Amino acid sequence: MKVSRTQRWAVGAPPLLYLLIFFAIPTLIMVVASFRQPGEYGGLAPLFLEGENGTWRLDVTLESYRAVFSDTLYTGLFLKSFGYALVTTFACLVIAYPLALLIARSPAKVRDLLVLLVILPFWSNFLIRVYAWMIILGPQSAFILGLNGLLGSVGLEPVELLNTPFAVVVGLVYVHLPFMVLPLYANLEKHDPSLLDAAQDLGANAWQRFWRVIFPLSLPGVYAGAALVFIPAFGIFAIPDILGGTTGIMIGNVIKQQFLETRDWPFGSVLSMILTAIAVLVAGLAAWFARRSRL
Amino acid sequence: MALLEIKNLTRRFGSFVAVDNVSLSINVGEFFCLLGPSGCGKTTLLRMVAGFDQPDLGGVWIDGHDVSSVAPEHRDVHTVFQSYALFPHMSVFDNIAFPLRMAQVAAAQIRARVDEALEDVRLSGMSKRYPNELSGGQRQRVAVARALVNRPKILLLDEPLAALDAKLKEQMQLELITLQKEVGVTFIYVTHDQQEALALAHRIAVMNHGRIEQLDEPSKIYNSPKNRFVADFIGTCNLLDASVTSAGGERMRLEIAGLGSVSQSQSEGASVGAKGVLALRPEKISIGYAVPADAELNHFHGKVFDFLYLGDVTLYVVEMENGQRIEAMLPNSAPGRAKFFEPGDAVEVSWRTDAGTFLLD
Numbered sequence: 001m002k003v004s005r006t007q008r009w010a011v012g013a014p015p016l017l018y019l020l021i022f023f024a025i026p027t028l029i030m031v032v033a034s035f036r037q038p039g040e041y042g043g044l045a046p047l048f049l050e051g052e053n054g055t056w057r058l059d060v061t062l063e064s065y066r067a068v069f070s071d072t073l074y075t076g077l078f079l080k081s082f083g084y085a086l087v088t089t090f091a092c093l094v095i096a097y098p099l100a101l102l103i104a105r106s107p108a109k110v111r112d113l114l115v116l117l118v119i120l121p122f123w124s125n126f127l128i129r130v131y132a133w134m135i136i137l138g139p140q141s142a143f144i145l146g147l148n149g150l151l152g153s154v155g156l157e158p159v160e161l162l163n164t165p166f167a168v169v170v171g172l173v174y175v176h177l178p179f180m181v182l183p184l185y186a187n188l189e190k191h192d193p194s195l196l197d198a199a200q201d202l203g204a205n206a207w208q209r210f211w212r213v214i215f216p217l218s219l220p221g222v223y224a225g226a227a228l229v230f231i232p233a234f235g236i237f238a239i240p241d242i243l244g245g246t247t248g249i250m251i252g253n254v255i256k257q258q259f260l261e262t263r264d265w266p267f268g269s270v271l272s273m274i275l276t277a278i279a280v281l282v283a284g285l286a287a288w289f290a291r292r293s294r295l
Numbered sequence: 296m297a298l299l300e301i302k303n304l305t306r307r308f309g310s311f312v313a314v315d316n317v318s319l320s321i322n323v324g325e326f327f328c329l330l331g332p333s334g335c336g337k338t339t340l341l342r343m344v345a346g347f348d349q350p351d352l353g354g355v356w357i358d359g360h361d362v363s364s365v366a367p368e369h370r371d372v373h374t375v376f377q378s379y380a381l382f383p384h385m386s387v388f389d390n391i392a393f394p395l396r397m398a399q400v401a402a403a404q405i406r407a408r409v410d411e412a413l414e415d416v417r418l419s420g421m422s423k424r425y426p427n428e429l430s431g432g433q434r435q436r437v438a439v440a441r442a443l444v445n446r447p448k449i450l451l452l453d454e455p456l457a458a459l460d461a462k463l464k465e466q467m468q469l470e471l472i473t474l475q476k477e478v479g480v481t482f483i484y485v486t487h488d489q490q491e492a493l494a495l496a497h498r499i500a501v502m503n504h505g506r507i508e509q510l511d512e513p514s515k516i517y518n519s520p521k522n523r524f525v526a527d528f529i530g531t532c533n534l535l536d537a538s539v540t541s542a543g544g545e546r547m548r549l550e551i552a553g554l555g556s557v558s559q560s561q562s563e564g565a566s567v568g569a570k571g572v573l574a575l576r577p578e579k580i581s582i583g584y585a586v587p588a589d590a591e592l593n594h595f596h597g598k599v600f601d602f603l604y605l606g607d608v609t610l611y612v613v614e615m616e617n618g619q620r621i622e623a624m625l626p627n628s629a630p631g632r633a634k635f636f637e638p639g640d641a642v643e644v645s646w647r648t649d650a651g652t653f654l655l656d
Binding site: 192194195197198199200201202203204205208212213216217293 | 366367368369372373374376378380384394442
């Protein structure tokens with residue numbers, strides 16, 4: 001079928017416009033903001049300054065970049081957030097894989113129900129679900145009391161889980177799990193069962209069938225799921241805010257702080273730029289790996 | 296001792312009996328065909344030999360060992376699947392090396408044996424390709440090479456040529472025969488294509504409704520079908536309902552409903568009053584404007600109804616006086632016109648008394 005120029009634009013324009021307004025322009029604003037001076041009372045200073053004899057000059061500076069890169073505190077926070085996101089991605093993969101495999105192997109009727117159960121948490125508000133974890137991991141919960149009772153009975157010190165990095169990772173894994181399950185399931189469901197018969201017929205045991213056939217064939221799903229979990233987990237601030245206390249702080253919290261509390265917008269913009277750059281890099285890497293696996 | 300022994304094998308799915316009390320034995324180096332219409336149980340039988348399915352009754356013995364509790368990965372039996380089931384994420388080399396790696400063959404040996412297997416199926420130099428870069432015929436060869444590379448005792452082939460076009464199919468049939476002779480592995484070949492079975496097999500088991508209707512050499516299956524199903528399923532066959540009016544000696548007489556009396560070689564167990572069917576191959580029936588003088592001929596009047604020109608032969612459909620239609624096949628290589636009779640021509644239909652087979656019901 002031949003598609004006319006007008007038709008192509010009619011289909012392509014709305015998403016293009018959406019990306020322009022909600023992604024390209026804000027990113028551009030952020031890029032510009034990262035070079036500007038902070039305002040006297042927060043926010044941004046005027047972009048143009050009036051000179052002595054009626055001339056105007058652009059008031060830009062690399063000061064915010066210098067400040068970010070000269071303080072190891074921020075490099076450390078980026079590394080820590082990267083680490084949390086990596087652990088979260090890995091934990092999601094380990095939990096989601098058997099689940100996705102189970103759903104993909106279920107009879108068609110059960111399959112739809114199980115997929116519904118995976119997306120069921122989306123029916124309630126994100127913050128409420130994270131607050132629920134605050135109660136579950138809090139010092140008075142049945143879970144913590146039981147756990148500490150058990151630890152005490154074998155002579156171990158009681159533990160506190162809330163306001164620790166552990167609580168942050170639990171929250172991150174909980175919230176992002178469906179984003180790993182769904183692409184994995186979509187991939188595994190398409191696998192040709194005769195490939196597994198062939199592998200078994202040619203001498204592969206259950207373990208070898210998994211590592212040599214199922215897993216390599218599912219790599220595009222793994223990469224897609226990893227990108228969908230890693231990128232939002234890397235920049236998130238709500239979960240460490242609620243579950244992390246002071247030790248579980250992530251780079252997203254600092255960015256939020258720069259914009260809303262410290263009100264140093266140029267500084268916050270620089271941090272955001274670095275965050276975005278790393279996210280784009282990770283997404284690109286995932287896409288590159290997925291293409292390289294030739295599936 | 297037989298290499299593969301199948302005894303009283305039965306497999307039910309609910310109330311449906313897929314394989315019904317089948318027993319057979321297959322010898323070392325044999326090219327054996329399981330032939331039957333779809334749903335006759337041939338693939339279920341194959342899956343029980345491979346180990347993917349378990350029989351409800353009876354069992355499978357390989358080299359004298361009961362393999363009922365042996366998993367597919369531990370049976371010395373490999374399968375060429377109908378869909379080929381090549382691993383899409385592996386190159387041709389890695390696909391063929393797969394069974395060797397599973398058997399923990401040393402890496403140095405793998406190289407040599409994969410190259411050899413590629414040579415066997417005439418795909419040398421293709422080892423770096425991926426399955427999606429191969430044609431249907433090439434994929435089929437890779438599947439065969441992969442299944443044969445570590446020389447299993449038995450190779451199962453589940454309709455491996457079904458997806459190929461006619462010309463390529465014929466070529467692959469010839470190559471499979473050569474390959475089987477070269478490697479000496481026992482082949483068990485499942486197909487619904489009777490021509491393929493006749494062309495390939497040393498012996499054929501014709502299956503229907505989960506049972507073996509006849510197990511014989513191809514020429515016996517074709518020339519002496521044991522019952523109505525086999526006669527009808529293998530090739531084309533005229534089936535005339537008949538009953539015995541006189542028996543004994545070399546000839547018996549049959550009364551064909553609405554047509555008349557014919558002479559026919561005496562068949563075993565056919566006594567006066569027995570009912571059955573006279574099976575006549577089209578190529579054993581002649582038609583002509585006059586009856587050749589031969590006492591051994593049965594002949595009837597008929598009228599050419601239609602014909603199919605098939606290149607090497609022409610198939611005539613002749614309507615008999617009772618309205619029954621009989622197919623007669625005549626070679627076109629005879630001198631003169633390629634086509635001899637036109638629809639509407641009055642002809643004499645004749646066949647020798649030993650041309651047909653009388654099958655008791």
